[in-house]
Amino acid sequence: MPAKRYLMTPGPTPIPPAVAAALALPIVHHRTPEFRAVLARVLENLAAVYRTERDVLLFTASGTGAMESAVANLCSPGDRVLVVSAGAFGERWAGLVEAYGCDAVHLRYEWGETPSGEDVASALGEAGGVHAVFLTHSETSTGVVSDVQEIAERVAPSGALTVVDAISSLGAIPLETDAWGLDVVVSGSQKALMCPPGLAAASVSARALEASRASRSPRFYLDWARTLKAQGEEQPVTPFTPAIPLVRALDAALELLLEEGLEATIERHVRLGRACRAGVKAMGLELFSPDEDRSAVVTAIRMPPEVDAGPVIRAISGRHGITLEGGRGPLVGKIVRIGHIGYVDVFEVAAALTALEQVLAEAGADVERGAAATAALDAYGGEAVRA
Amino acid sequence: MPAKRYLMTPGPTPIPPAVAAALALPIVHHRTPEFRAVLARVLENLAAVYRTERDVLLFTASGTGAMESAVANLCSPGDRVLVVSAGAFGERWAGLVEAYGCDAVHLRYEWGETPSGEDVASALGEAGGVHAVFLTHSETSTGVVSDVQEIAERVAPSGALTVVDAISSLGAIPLETDAWGLDVVVSGSQKALMCPPGLAAASVSARALEASRASRSPRFYLDWARTLKAQGEEQPVTPFTPAIPLVRALDAALELLLEEGLEATIERHVRLGRACRAGVKAMGLELFSPDEDRSAVVTAIRMPPEVDAGPVIRAISGRHGITLEGGRGPLVGKIVRIGHIGYVDVFEVAAALTALEQVLAEAGADVERGAAATAALDAYGGEAVRA
Numbered sequence: 001m002p003a004k005r006y007l008m009t010p011g012p013t014p015i016p017p018a019v020a021a022a023l024a025l026p027i028v029h030h031r032t033p034e035f036r037a038v039l040a041r042v043l044e045n046l047a048a049v050y051r052t053e054r055d056v057l058l059f060t061a062s063g064t065g066a067m068e069s070a071v072a073n074l075c076s077p078g079d080r081v082l083v084v085s086a087g088a089f090g091e092r093w094a095g096l097v098e099a100y101g102c103d104a105v106h107l108r109y110e111w112g113e114t115p116s117g118e119d120v121a122s123a124l125g126e127a128g129g130v131h132a133v134f135l136t137h138s139e140t141s142t143g144v145v146s147d148v149q150e151i152a153e154r155v156a157p158s159g160a161l162t163v164v165d166a167i168s169s170l171g172a173i174p175l176e177t178d179a180w181g182l183d184v185v186v187s188g189s190q191k192a193l194m195c196p197p198g199l200a201a202a203s204v205s206a207r208a209l210e211a212s213r214a215s216r217s218p219r220f221y222l223d224w225a226r227t228l229k230a231q232g233e234e235q236p237v238t239p240f241t242p243a244i245p246l247v248r249a250l251d252a253a254l255e256l257l258l259e260e261g262l263e264a265t266i267e268r269h270v271r272l273g274r275a276c277r278a279g280v281k282a283m284g285l286e287l288f289s290p291d292e293d294r295s296a297v298v299t300a301i302r303m304p305p306e307v308d309a310g311p312v313i314r315a316i317s318g319r320h321g322i323t324l325e326g327g328r329g330p331l332v333g334k335i336v337r338i339g340h341i342g343y344v345d346v347f348e349v350a351a352a353l354t355a356l357e358q359v360l361a362e363a364g365a366d367v368e369r370g371a372a373a374t375a376a377l378d379a380y381g382g383e384a385v386r387a
Numbered sequence: 388m389p390a391k392r393y394l395m396t397p398g399p400t401p402i403p404p405a406v407a408a409a410l411a412l413p414i415v416h417h418r419t420p421e422f423r424a425v426l427a428r429v430l431e432n433l434a435a436v437y438r439t440e441r442d443v444l445l446f447t448a449s450g451t452g453a454m455e456s457a458v459a460n461l462c463s464p465g466d467r468v469l470v471v472s473a474g475a476f477g478e479r480w481a482g483l484v485e486a487y488g489c490d491a492v493h494l495r496y497e498w499g500e501t502p503s504g505e506d507v508a509s510a511l512g513e514a515g516g517v518h519a520v521f522l523t524h525s526e527t528s529t530g531v532v533s534d535v536q537e538i539a540e541r542v543a544p545s546g547a548l549t550v551v552d553a554i555s556s557l558g559a560i561p562l563e564t565d566a567w568g569l570d571v572v573v574s575g576s577q578k579a580l581m582c583p584p585g586l587a588a589a590s591v592s593a594r595a596l597e598a599s600r601a602s603r604s605p606r607f608y609l610d611w612a613r614t615l616k617a618q619g620e621e622q623p624v625t626p627f628t629p630a631i632p633l634v635r636a637l638d639a640a641l642e643l644l645l646e647e648g649l650e651a652t653i654e655r656h657v658r659l660g661r662a663c664r665a666g667v668k669a670m671g672l673e674l675f676s677p678d679e680d681r682s683a684v685v686t687a688i689r690m691p692p693e694v695d696a697g698p699v700i701r702a703i704s705g706r707h708g709i710t711l712e713g714g715r716g717p718l719v720g721k722i723v724r725i726g727h728i729g730y731v732d733v734f735e736v737a738a739a740l741t742a743l744e745q746v747l748a749e750a751g752a753d754v755e756r757g758a759a760a761t762a763a764l765d766a767y768g769g770e771a772v773r774a
Contacts, residue, residue: 007413007416011628012415012416014414020413024407024411026394027401028394028710029712030399030584032704060448060585062628063627064607065608190414190631196414197447197628197629197630198447198585198629198631217605218459218464218486219486220482221455222608223486240450241575241577243447243584243633244399244577244585245410245585246632246633323419325416
């Protein structure tokens, strides 16, 4: 038989059969009533997942495209901005604001640390006149999830815009776009939304739209005004030909997600995170990402000092068909990351942990074999299949 | 039975079963050896279709994204550029260079006219100091195909860069990126390449790359240097998570195209164009696009003066499931466009023409019924199925 494969990275993630089937449908033209109805439903359901009454703009692009749209539409060269970073994706904000010539103040944490509202408030006070703050909700490179609600509360008095990368968190961790006063929230299709990569979105508050009208940065494909105008037609459309199969896939995926219910989906992610961490601890390894319910996207596991994560990941992939991820930047070789967002169940988490046990034991590490899968299943609780 | 649908627009276009099947495969991670091998083959095959030895950069975006990449990577604010336009897509270049603050000279033709090398040479001489010339190979809004080879020859002595939108022409009409000295050629997946929309590409000459290093325009997601660096790894990768199913679909589509052979593919498009024009003439209608072999992408048909194209197109779609396109801008209501690129055969062209005959006759137009399908099949010549 063909080998079964397990995609256990924090994006891209596996897709359900109904989403795969939607991808393979015959192509329709994007200006037909048929496709406009699909797009209308996608935009409405995205807003429900975002928990916003405002517009969510859809782009055919990777998540980075939606991040760039925020910088290009909000900022002009020389604008003072604050970037909060504690890993690879925070650094992406830094790269973007640099590319657009912003006057950037950088609140930079060690990789693995958790940004705090207090630090952000101090940085805002010291910098003065900050136009926008760029945050990462779930820092996939380290497994750390920020308390965006608390940070946004500390940003609000300064009058700066709050821009959040929720690419790997949307649908997995509570996020209240409107209630928390988040001006822009960007997301990608290939994470907890159970869809392939290639679509990205950005929600825009009234203040963000107002700021975008003043921005002098050049943009066209990622221009919010063009996108908003097209999406605002009586039956919405995209300003440029979209990735039609991906929009239909996202439609199918969002219907599945909302059928489960946003709260139930988030609760399932919390339980998957608990399961993964329980398994890691049961085999005697140390967690790199915080041991708390918020760590529901990806579990980062510290390798024993004598073990290089690279060969471990390659062995697990080569022998068992399970794709995990290693560390980036300063964490290369030091951590293994198991993603558990989207269409992932507890037995896949258990499979990844069991394979990790085996490969680490063979590498001479002091791990307890046979403990992780059971611990994961018990910590998960409840049933995998919903009535 | 479910209605059969005919997508007869100049993009998006229908996809072959093998391409649909590739879309529905399980998601793999884009940094695995498995996916890198797919990407490597796609880049190599794209270069073969482009007829270039240079790099072809791949983006997850609509064709407009690749167009914007050319402007953002080549031009700085204030750079003098020449835009040659004779329709909606020439105007897109104009919009892009305006967004990036270029000092644009605009050689603007009436919609339906064919740009000439002589006019371009004069415009270059008058303008002086032109950094780049932006051209449209196949102007899908009118059906006009420019003689890009001749125009490029007239641009060369000026030293300006030649940038060509070949989004709807690549794979359908002869295009020699290297032999014609084209510095940048942009394309999209959803046209003659028989793939869904969502991927775009840009070939870059040595001169174009040199110019990109001097450009001061901000860019990140569409940055050529980032893309080139990632694609230049020992096994290529993309700088950002690509639309994985679309890359695999493009792989399947390019394999099919090159199996038929680029010359044979182009010849088939020439014959489809002949078939469509012969059918149009047989029913007594007037062609809007030129009656020449180069008109191999889309046939624009002038409606009789008393007939509005809008209701005709809606009737053909609503009653027969055949999607055609109308005119844009000044041509709204005046023309009907039948696309015949990609995975389209002569019987589908005949079906579109037969439906058009019927609907026009019912609208009281003076058309010959029963003539078009036969004329199309005869003009097509040869066999639909290759031995």
